[in-house]
Amino acid sequence: xxxxxxxxxxGTGKTLVATSLALSLKDRERVQLVDxxxxxxxxxxxxxxxxxxSETVSIMVPRVxxxxxxxxxxxxxxxxxxxxxxxxxxxxxxPHLCHGCGACxxxxxEKAISELGREIGVVEYGHSNGIAFVQGRxxxxxxxxxxxxxxxxxxxxxxxxxxxxxxxxTSCPVVESxxxxxxxxxxxxxxxxxxxxxxxxxxxxxxxEVHFGVVIxxxxxxxxxxEEYCLREGIPVLLTIPLDIEIARLNSRGITLVEGMPQxxxxxxxxxxxxxxxxxxRSSSLKR
Amino acid sequence: xxxxxxxxxxxGTGKTSIVGSFxxLAKNKVLVDxxxxxxxxxLLLQPAIREKHEFWSGQVAVIDGEKCxxxxxxxxxxxxxxxxxxxxxxxxxxxxxxxxxxxxxxAITMKENLAGQWYISxxxxxxxxxxxxxxxxENSGKLVAIVRQQARKMAEKLxxxxxxxxxxxxxxxxxxxxxxxxxxxxxxxxxxxxxxxxLERVLNVxxxxxxxxxxxxxxxDINENNTREIEHYCLSQKVxxxxxxxxDNVVTEAMVHGLPVxxxxxxxxxxxxxxxxxxxxKLRVR
Numbered sequence: 198x199x200x201x202x203x204x205x206x207x208g209t210g211k212t213l214v215a216t217s218l219a220l221s222l223k224d225r226e227r228v229q230l231v232d233x234x235x236x237x238x239x240x241x242x243x244x245x246x247x248x249x250x251s252e253t254v255s256i257m258v259p260r261v262x263x264x265x266x267x268x269x270x271x272x273x274x275x276x277x278x279x280x281x282x283x284x285x286x287x288x289x290x291x292p293h294l295c296h297g298c299g300a301c302x303x304x305x306x307e308k309a310i311s312e313l314g315r316e317i318g319v320v321e322y323g324h325s326n327g328i329a330f331v332q333g334r335x336x337x338x339x340x341x342x343x344x345x346x347x348x349x350x351x352x353x354x355x356x357x358x359x360x361x362x363x364x365x366x367t368s369c370p371v372v373e374s375x376x377x378x379x380x381x382x383x384x385x386x387x388x389x390x391x392x393x394x395x396x397x398x399x400x401x402x403x404x405x406e407v408h409f410g411v412v413i414x415x416x417x418x419x420x421x422x423x424e425e426y427c428l429r430e431g432i433p434v435l436l437t438i439p440l441d442i443e444i445a446r447l448n449s450r451g452i453t454l455v456e457g458m459p460q461x462x463x464x465x466x467x468x469x470x471x472x473x474x475x476x477x478x479r480s481s482s483l484k485r
Numbered sequence: 486x487x488x489x490x491x492x493x494x495x496x497g498t499g500k501t502s503i504v505g506s507f508x509x510l511a512k513n514k515v516l517v518d519x520x521x522x523x524x525x526x527x528l529l530l531q532p533a534i535r536e537k538h539e540f541w542s543g544q545v546a547v548i549d550g551e552k553c554x555x556x557x558x559x560x561x562x563x564x565x566x567x568x569x570x571x572x573x574x575x576x577x578x579x580x581x582x583x584x585x586x587x588x589x590x591x592a593i594t595m596k597e598n599l600a601g602q603w604y605i606s607x608x609x610x611x612x613x614x615x616x617x618x619x620x621x622x623e624n625s626g627k628l629v630a631i632v633r634q635q636a637r638k639m640a641e642k643l644x645x646x647x648x649x650x651x652x653x654x655x656x657x658x659x660x661x662x663x664x665x666x667x668x669x670x671x672x673x674x675x676x677x678x679x680x681x682x683x684l685e686r687v688l689n690v691x692x693x694x695x696x697x698x699x700x701x702x703x704x705x706d707i708n709e710n711n712t713r714e715i716e717h718y719c720l721s722q723k724v725x726x727x728x729x730x731x732x733d734n735v736v737t738e739a740m741v742h743g744l745p746v747x748x749x750x751x752x753x754x755x756x757x758x759x760x761x762x763x764x765x766x767k768l769r770v771r
Contacts, residue, residue, distance in 0.1 A: 205523050207496005207654040212679065236655035237494050237686060239679040277544065277581045298581035299564055337686065338693040340626060340658040365496040365654050368522040372576055372621045389740050390501065390525040397523055400620045405576070419737050442707075449708035451678035 199359045200472065201233075201378040203401070205394030207365035209384045210414035210438065213448060215362040216243040217455040221465035223327045227357030230325075233374040234364040235318060235333035235345040242451045246325035254333070254348045255314030256297035256341070261288045265309035272301035272310060293340065318345035320352060329354060342370045350374070365394075367401045375402065380476050381409040382435070388419035392426060399432065408479050410472065415440040433475065436468040486640055488633075488648040489765055490519065490667045492691075494683030496654035498673045499703040502736050503758060504651040505529035505745035508610040510762040514647035516608070517636040518615040519663040521601065521628045526651045529745050532606030532613045540603055540616065540631065542624040544580035544595040546573045552592035559584035559593060576621055600624055603632055605639070610745075612639055625653075626662035633663070647766070656690045664691065669768060670698045671727070671761075676711035681718065688722065699725050699768075701761055704732040728761035730754055 200218075202211045211234075219230045232240040259272070259281065270283040280294035281301060292315050302310035318335045333349040335342050342364070350373075353359055363374040375381055381402050385395040395411070402409040410433040413423060418440045427434050438444065438454075447457035455462045489507075491500045501520075508516050508530055518526040546567070548559075553571055560568045563584055567577035573584075575598075585593040600623070603616035614636040616628050636648050652663040664670060670691045674684040684700070691698040700719050705712045712729070719726050731753050739749035747755040 204496075206525070207493075207498075207523075209497060234655075236657045236660075237679075237683040239495070239682060242678045242682060275582065275586050296579055296581060297564060298579065298583050299562070300581055300583035300586060303562065303583070304586055335657060337656065337689045338661070340661050342655075342657045366522040366625075367620055368618055368625045368659075369621075369623045370655075370657065371522075376576070388737055389528045389743065393525055393528055394523045397620065404621050418734065420741050445707055448679075449675075449677040449711055 198476065199361060199378045201361040201363055201375050201381045202384060203363040203371060203375055203381055203398055204365055204384045205367060205398035206385065206390055209386050209391060211362055211384050212239045212243065213414070213454055214382060214384050214412055215360050216240055216453045217461065217465055218469060219328050219360050220326070220453055220455050221462045222358055222469060229329040229331065229354045229357060229359045231349060231353045231359060231361045232332035233346050233349055233361055235335045235342045235349065236364055238332045238334055240362050241332055243453045244325040244328065244330060246323040246330040248321045248323040251319050251321040253316045254318045254320060254345045255316050256295060256344055257299065257312040258292045258295045258297060258315045259290055259301050259310045260313045261290065262309045262311065263287060265307045267307055269306065272305055275300045275304050296341070317341060320345065320348050322352070343373050346370055346373045367397045371401060372405065375405055375407055378407050380472055381407045382412055382472070383409055384412045384414055385423055386415045386418060387413055387421065387423040389422070391419070392423050395423060396426070399430070408475065410435040410475065412436045412438070414438045435471050436464065486646060486648065487669065488650070488667045489669045489671060490650045490652050490663050491671045491673060492652040492660060492664065492687050493654060493673045494656060494687035495674070495680050498675045498680060499730070499736070500673050501525045501529065501651050502740065502746055503673055503701065504649060506747040506758045507649050507762050508608070509745045509748050510759060511647055511649060511766065513645040514611060514649050515636045515640045515645055516611060516613045517632050517648060517650035518613065519629045519632060519650045519659065520653040521616040521618045521625050521632070521659065522653070524615055524617065526613070527615060528743060529740065530608040530610060530613055531743060532608045532615070534604045534606045536605040538603050539599060540601040540628050541597050542600040542627055543598050544582065545575045545578045545598050546582070546584050546593050547596050548573055549592045549594070552590050554590050556589060558587055558589065562587060579623070601628055603628065603635070605635065614639070626658035629659045629662040656686050660687070660690065661694065664696055665694050667696050669765065670696050671765060672698050672700045673703050674700060674715060675704050676702060676708040676715060678711065681711065681715055684715065685718070688724065699727045699765065701728040701730065702726060703730045705729040706731050727764050728757050730757045
């Protein structure tokens with residue numbers, strides 16, 4: 198079962214929910230935590246995993262053999278990303294623009310283009326406290342997180358409970374991370390920014406046809422409009438975490454909520470049971 | 486003209502609240518919201534849209550079922566696994582066009598994609614250029630480049646001194662698009678281990694693109710040990726810590742009222758933000 202944790206707005210508590218959910222479940226289920234926020238992965242700060250293995254993620258970029266090249270310009274014509282420019286006597290390749298689609302090398306009439314891997318990030322595997330752990334990390338200065346996210350997801354387990362922590366926003370990295378989830382938790386805070394971005398996250402989950410529910414963090418901080426919205430739209434609010442300076446302090450020190458305040462384990466387990474129940478209800482209603 | 490971009494790496498550290506306040510404090514500026522996939526600045530500035538433009542971007546492959554002979558070449562060659570059962574998954578398709586070039590029966594065409602909208606708006610604090618990327622769309626970097634370019638055009642035309650942009654979280658495509666060529670990056674962090682970790686990464690991105698940076702520690706009193714750690718780190722990196730803003734729920738209250746905090750209240754938070762703008766506005770980098 199894959200449960201992804203998204204938010205629209207950043208800093209609402211995705212990592213808090215992901216790490217505390219994983220820790221609450223680890224004695225009951227086989228749990229894997231997958232950090233798909235490859236731009237700013239933070240789960241490792243809280244879980245302090247032992248990393249056993251890492252793998253680089255590369256994009257295949259073209260290398261032109263100018264002895265074979267006739268400077269016909271076909272490669273530049275077919276490149277949708279302007280990553281190749283053909284001049285009268287040489288060819289310029291801009292590796293940072295290349296998406297690695299392979300069209301240029303396949304379509305070169307002289308077979309003058311080979312491909313070379315260019316590292317854009319790494320995927321790391323390890324474990325922490327009985328939890329299997331995978332995270333991706335985009336290299337500094339790189340623009341494309343999606344291939345790193347894909348690699349992270351490809352290598353994640355597909356049995357047990359897989360908890361996927363996602364970057365904020367609603368564009369390509371979020372879409373790539375949420376796809377194929379059985380359920381998506383949307384973590385928000387009860388403020389105008391939280392509500393605005395929650396609505397975007399809801400639209401994203403609907404677009405991807407993934408079932409979802411809401412977690413309200415820092416309840417009491419702003420207004421009641423997030424709750425009103427969820428009620429109006431029939432979106433289940435599955436967990437509410439109050440505004441509490443102690444929780445904020447624990448979080449600032451990289452201590453998970455359920456470790457710092459063990460009384461939270463029970464609410465997290467009950468929360469997981471609600472999620473599981475919704476998944477079962479939805480899948481059986483589909484079968485019927 | 487000086488272009489200041491506010492970034493953070495980690496989301497939710499207070500970028501938009503600070504930019505909203507700069508909107509009140511700065512004269513002769515154009516405001517930009519570069520967080521095109523979860524924009525919030527408009528909630529503080531209440532813009533009246535003056536111009537609305539479509540953002541056409543990227544392409545998506547479309548297979549003509551009549552012409553398709555189901556030879557399977559496209560599926561075999563697509564590296565994004567976007568074609569299955571002779572249908573294109575528009576979300577996975579990266580618009581490279583490889584399939585359309587190789588299809589032996591010319592059954593695949595590339596269609597332009599309406600990926601969002603961008604706006605030029607009036608606010609009571611001045612002009613705002615902002616955008617809305619469609620749900621699940623790509624190319625946020627390109628949309629960011631458009632809003633920045635428009636803001637620059639307006640600022641030049643009006644002879645303004647500043648462009649102030651609210652950046653997206655992270656370090657990837659839209660961040661790089663917001664940052665490259667800017668005169669100054671103001672990095673808003675918070676004294677949490679996550680905030681520090683993410684600050685280091687975004688500062689390295691600024692270095693990579695040769696944009697000078699300043700740091701602002703928001704909610705500095707949540708964990709003063711971590712605040713000191715940020716100060717030490719910044720000292721070691723020769724980056725100035727330009728402000729310490731205390732935690733105060735007045736920031737959220739202002740947001741609930743749809744107002745920038747310096748306009749809503751005259752307390753410690755507002756004084757710190759005013760002092761920060763004083764400093765930022767005086768820097769004439771590059």
